[in-house]
Amino acid sequence: MSRREEYETRAEALLEPIAEANGVSIYDVEYVKEGSDYYLRAYIDKPGGVNIQDCETVSRALSDALDREDFIPDAYILEVSSPGLGRTLKKDRHLRAAIGEKVEIKLFKPVDGCKEFSGVLDSFDGEHLTIREEKTSRTFLRSEIAVVRLALDF
Numbered sequence: 001m002s003r004r005e006e007y008e009t010r011a012e013a014l015l016e017p018i019a020e021a022n023g024v025s026i027y028d029v030e031y032v033k034e035g036s037d038y039y040l041r042a043y044i045d046k047p048g049g050v051n052i053q054d055c056e057t058v059s060r061a062l063s064d065a066l067d068r069e070d071f072i073p074d075a076y077i078l079e080v081s082s083p084g085l086g087r088t089l090k091k092d093r094h095l096r097a098a099i100g101e102k103v104e105i106k107l108f109k110p111v112d113g114c115k116e117f118s119g120v121l122d123s124f125d126g127e128h129l130t131i132r133e134e135k136t137s138r139t140f141l142r143s144e145i146a147v148v149r150l151a152l153d154f
Helices: 003-021 050-070 092-097
Strands: 025-035 037-045 077-079 100-110 115-126 128-132 137-141 145-150
Touching: 003 025, 003 037, 003 050, 037 050, 050 077, 092 115, 100 128, 100 137, 115 137
Parallel strands: 037 077
Antiparallel strands: 025 037, 100 115, 100 145, 115 128, 128 137
C-alpha cells in the first residue's frame, strides 16, 4: 500500500462514524499533491445533496479526529465538499451506482479516431464498461479509460 493509499484509508476510517452521525455518506477520500501543496479531500453526499452546513460540520469533526491521530506528517489542506453534479466515477461502487445514467468517457488512446465518448452507462462488470449511444453500444476496457464522469445536461 502506498503512502497516499494509507492516508486515504485511515482518513476514511476516521470519517465513517462522523459521516454516519451527520446523516451523510462518504463518496470518496483522496490525498493529492497539487503544485507545492498537499490536499486531503473528503467528498460527502446524501439524498438531495449536501449543503454548506453539512460540509462545515463534517470538516470540523474530521479535522479534530485527524489532529488527534496525527498520522500525516506533511502539512496539508483539508477540504470537505460535495462530489458535484459532474462527479468523477472512480470506484467500482460509483460505476455500479451510475448504471442507467448518462456518462462521459475520456480514453488514454483514441478508438476510431476519437478519445471522448458519451452515452448511457448500460453495464459495468469490474473490467468492462458498456455505454449505449444513440443507436449503438460500445464496450471499453477499464484500463483504456482515463476518466469517467456523470454527464451534465443543461
